[in-house]
Amino acid sequence: MDNVYKKIEVTGTSAKSMEEAVNQAVARAAQTIRHMRWFEVTEIRGAIEDNQVAQWQVTVKIGFALDD
Amino acid sequence: MDNVYKKIEVTGTSAKSMEEAVNQAVARAAQTIRHMRWFEVTEIRGAIEDNQVAQWQVTVKIGFALDD
Amino acid sequence: MDNVYKKIEVTGTSAKSMEEAVNQAVARAAQTIRHMRWFEVTEIRGAIEDNQVAQWQVTVKIGFALDD
Amino acid sequence: MDNVYKKIEVTGTSAKSMEEAVNQAVARAAQTIRHMRWFEVTEIRGAIEDNQVAQWQVTVKIGFALDD
Amino acid sequence: MDNVYKKIEVTGTSAKSMEEAVNQAVARAAQTIRHMRWFEVTEIRGAIEDNQVAQWQVTVKIGFALDD
Amino acid sequence: MDNVYKKIEVTGTSAKSMEEAVNQAVARAAQTIRHMRWFEVTEIRGAIEDNQVAQWQVTVKIGFALDD
Amino acid sequence: MDNVYKKIEVTGTSAKSMEEAVNQAVARAAQTIRHMRWFEVTEIRGAIEDNQVAQWQVTVKIGFALDD
Amino acid sequence: MDNVYKKIEVTGTSAKSMEEAVNQAVARAAQTIRHMRWFEVTEIRGAIEDNQVAQWQVTVKIGFALDD
Amino acid sequence: MDNVYKKIEVTGTSAKSMEEAVNQAVARAAQTIRHMRWFEVTEIRGAIEDNQVAQWQVTVKIGFALDD
Amino acid sequence: MDNVYKKIEVTGTSAKSMEEAVNQAVARAAQTIRHMRWFEVTEIRGAIEDNQVAQWQVTVKIGFALDD
Amino acid sequence: MDNVYKKIEVTGTSAKSMEEAVNQAVARAAQTIRHMRWFEVTEIRGAIEDNQVAQWQVTVKIGFALDD
Amino acid sequence: MDNVYKKIEVTGTSAKSMEEAVNQAVARAAQTIRHMRWFEVTEIRGAIEDNQVAQWQVTVKIGFALDD
Numbered sequence: 001m002d003n004v005y006k007k008i009e010v011t012g013t014s015a016k017s018m019e020e021a022v023n024q025a026v027a028r029a030a031q032t033i034r035h036m037r038w039f040e041v042t043e044i045r046g047a048i049e050d051n052q053v054a055q056w057q058v059t060v061k062i063g064f065a066l067d068d
Numbered sequence: 069m070d071n072v073y074k075k076i077e078v079t080g081t082s083a084k085s086m087e088e089a090v091n092q093a094v095a096r097a098a099q100t101i102r103h104m105r106w107f108e109v110t111e112i113r114g115a116i117e118d119n120q121v122a123q124w125q126v127t128v129k130i131g132f133a134l135d136d
Numbered sequence: 137m138d139n140v141y142k143k144i145e146v147t148g149t150s151a152k153s154m155e156e157a158v159n160q161a162v163a164r165a166a167q168t169i170r171h172m173r174w175f176e177v178t179e180i181r182g183a184i185e186d187n188q189v190a191q192w193q194v195t196v197k198i199g200f201a202l203d204d
Numbered sequence: 205m206d207n208v209y210k211k212i213e214v215t216g217t218s219a220k221s222m223e224e225a226v227n228q229a230v231a232r233a234a235q236t237i238r239h240m241r242w243f244e245v246t247e248i249r250g251a252i253e254d255n256q257v258a259q260w261q262v263t264v265k266i267g268f269a270l271d272d
Numbered sequence: 273m274d275n276v277y278k279k280i281e282v283t284g285t286s287a288k289s290m291e292e293a294v295n296q297a298v299a300r301a302a303q304t305i306r307h308m309r310w311f312e313v314t315e316i317r318g319a320i321e322d323n324q325v326a327q328w329q330v331t332v333k334i335g336f337a338l339d340d
Numbered sequence: 341m342d343n344v345y346k347k348i349e350v351t352g353t354s355a356k357s358m359e360e361a362v363n364q365a366v367a368r369a370a371q372t373i374r375h376m377r378w379f380e381v382t383e384i385r386g387a388i389e390d391n392q393v394a395q396w397q398v399t400v401k402i403g404f405a406l407d408d
Numbered sequence: 409m410d411n412v413y414k415k416i417e418v419t420g421t422s423a424k425s426m427e428e429a430v431n432q433a434v435a436r437a438a439q440t441i442r443h444m445r446w447f448e449v450t451e452i453r454g455a456i457e458d459n460q461v462a463q464w465q466v467t468v469k470i471g472f473a474l475d476d
Numbered sequence: 477m478d479n480v481y482k483k484i485e486v487t488g489t490s491a492k493s494m495e496e497a498v499n500q501a502v503a504r505a506a507q508t509i510r511h512m513r514w515f516e517v518t519e520i521r522g523a524i525e526d527n528q529v530a531q532w533q534v535t536v537k538i539g540f541a542l543d544d
Numbered sequence: 545m546d547n548v549y550k551k552i553e554v555t556g557t558s559a560k561s562m563e564e565a566v567n568q569a570v571a572r573a574a575q576t577i578r579h580m581r582w583f584e585v586t587e588i589r590g591a592i593e594d595n596q597v598a599q600w601q602v603t604v605k606i607g608f609a610l611d612d
Numbered sequence: 613m614d615n616v617y618k619k620i621e622v623t624g625t626s627a628k629s630m631e632e633a634v635n636q637a638v639a640r641a642a643q644t645i646r647h648m649r650w651f652e653v654t655e656i657r658g659a660i661e662d663n664q665v666a667q668w669q670v671t672v673k674i675g676f677a678l679d680d
Numbered sequence: 681m682d683n684v685y686k687k688i689e690v691t692g693t694s695a696k697s698m699e700e701a702v703n704q705a706v707a708r709a710a711q712t713i714r715h716m717r718w719f720e721v722t723e724i725r726g727a728i729e730d731n732q733v734a735q736w737q738v739t740v741k742i743g744f745a746l747d748d
Numbered sequence: 749m750d751n752v753y754k755k756i757e758v759t760g761t762s763a764k765s766m767e768e769a770v771n772q773a774v775a776r777a778a779q780t781i782r783h784m785r786w787f788e789v790t791e792i793r794g795a796i797e798d799n800q801v802a803q804w805q806v807t808v809k810i811g812f813a814l815d816d
């Protein structure tokens with residue numbers, strides 16, 4: 001059978017940067033998912049507190065191979 | 069680690085209203101998911117029978133916090 | 137021949153609710169169309185008068201089976 | 205000069221229904237804006253608390269005529 | 273309770289055709305999911321090797337009924 | 341007068357392939373429409389039964405010339 | 409019953425301008441449709457011949473009131 | 477501080493042409509806004525009366541520099 | 545071999561009108577491209593100077609046949 | 613009354629990074645707006661000078677609570 | 681330097697199938713482009729003649745690696 | 749003749765950041781293109797290896813002036 005992949009959608013957060021938010025999303029997903037191959041950013045948002053960006057919230061679709 | 073959220077996509081149905089359809093989706097998701105925080109409506113459809121709306125079908129993305 | 141469906145786009149209106157606007161659209165379409173099966177909401181707008189929502193305008197695509 | 209309209213984007217909230225959320229948005233906008241003519245729903249979201257929809261959040265673009 | 277459905281996103285692949293790629297996605301999903309009802313194609317891509325299409329990659333959302 | 345075209349939206353179905361579904365849509369439309377010139381695929385979906393693709397459902401917009 | 413509107417999609421063409429193409433679409437639709445109220449431009453394309461724009465092709469959705 | 481711009485959304489109207497509608501939007505905005513730099517057309521609609529285009533309605537986002 | 549076409553994306557500009565901007569884009573492309581067949585408008589923007597539209601910027605995808 | 617929020621669209625710029633551009637947008641908006649709660653990135657562009665990225669231009673919608 | 685890829689947009693045609701149309705696009709592109717890696721289907725259209733699909737027209741973006 | 753611009757689509761990659769990926773895309777394009785003026789980010793993806801983001805892949809449309 002040819003490979004089949006599943007995509008899940010995860011939102012990572014970070015006080016520091018968009019990249020860090022994506023890294024968090026991938027790191028957390030790694031706790032339960034194996035064979036992750038790629039991600040696609042689908043949304044970039046964030047929280048504002050005290051007139052400053054308090055949190056970056058980046059949503060990614062993560063694609064991973066399903067075991068045969 | 070900053071919070072990470074997962075989004076799943078669920079379609080609720082109701083013979084009565086769009087709100088009821090969303091409520092059904094959230095209630096059913098609650099049977100297996102904890103820490104639900106928000107939803108986003110992504111699609112509104114429905115079934116027609118005997119020339120009348122027989123069922124509202126509202127799809128929502130539900131965001132919930134992943135445990136650390 | 138497998139079934140073939142046609143979709144038409146209709147805007148229903150109501151002073152009361154979004155559901156009522158869709159019901160109006162379906163009821164009116166039923167005067168000339170048979171075998172309606174489903175609808176898809178494509179746009180939600182409305183009129184404002186005297187600082188209040190005066191009319192809900194909901195556009196739906198209605199799918200119906202074409203007779204063989 | 206032909207009429208010119210401005211559109212602003214407002215998010216109304218309600219514990220009860222989507223229509224109520226839009227009504228709230230329009231009512232609040234009426235405190236500072238005159239000559240409102242129409243609205244367009246651009247986003248439907250909400251908050252979930254205790255496994256139930258706690259708040260409907262409906263974003264509308266509101267169009268109003270600019271005085272000459 | 274009215275029916276509730278969940279949608280998951282799966283990418284099937286095939287060296288032969290788009291239909292085969294979708295079939296692969298559905299067949300693989302069937303190993304762990306019951307009550308699948310419909311699919312929606314959301315993306316069609318592919319790999320090119322030696323100046324030829326080497327693999328069709330079709331992503332589908334698969335809707336399935338959740339047990340009560 | 342320059343040519344004017346109308347577009348209608350039709351969903352063809354087939355147990356076999358996407359192309360066959362489009363062919364069905366065009367063949368059925370031909371029973372009542374003349375001067376068809378082009379089509380645009382707007383949606384690809386399908387039904388799943390017994391863990392297999394049971395039906396391809398392809399929606400096309402069909403453009404045809406209006407007689408003067 | 410509140411008003412109900414139908415939208416049809418028509419492509420007008422003109423060698424001269426986009427406005428003329430829309431005018432053509434509306435004029436042709438007027439031969440068979442009554443109570444037209446508004447239009448929405450959904451696509452602007454055209455044909456090129458001899459390195460020049462030979463034809464503007466503007467597609468509009470035309471909304472018209474359905475008689476009670 | 478680097479430059480910051482604000483975008484507002486304005487709908488201009490004209491009985492004559494799309495360009496004139498945009499000109500009206502910009503001219504009206506100029507009564508209250510300074511430092512306008514660019515516009516982006518986001519929607520083209522219009523009103524039909526007596527089977528003819530009676531009014532072009534073009535919505536633009538207008539970007540202008542905020543003073544430091 | 546069936547015909548194959550390539551699409552390129554070009555932004556034409558004009559102080560006068562949208563049509564003129566497209567004409568400029570096509571005329572310039574003609575200096576290096578042969579067999580142009582059609583265009584699709586993908587974006588309409590412009591520059592504002594002294595509170596007036598100073599330049600129309602219309603982006604088109606231009607399709608042209610590739611020689612065998 | 614339930615809370616009502618307004619969204620404005622602001623483009624921040626920075627020679628350094630996307631995050632910095634968003635920070636600039638929020639900082640500038642803070643000069644005239646209170647109760648900012650969240651932002652949504654809607655567009656990422658930039659200027660190129662001397663074959664290098666000279667400026668990041670990130671557009672955000674900023675949501676803020678309206679006072680009762 | 682990390683790899684950089686260019687995407688071009690090509691429309692392949694075929695009297696037979698969508699896959700064949702994509703194959704044609706890739707085969708023709710191979711005459712002038714090296715290092716093609718992937719494609720993304722962006723549009724599916726076709727021509728109708730004598731009430732039948734006469735030609736499938738599938739547009740793909742083709743990604744290829746740029747030489748260092 | 750008014751200025752005419754061409755847009756090309758390029759994907760830059762970087763192990764480090766999104767900004768770096770865009771810089772790579774612009775730097776590589778500079779080897780063959782002159783008069784680059786602006787870019788627009790159209791897609792953000794990436795590769796995952798060993799449960800970590802291994803590569804940022806940012807696609808930009810680059811606009812450059814065509815010589816007269």
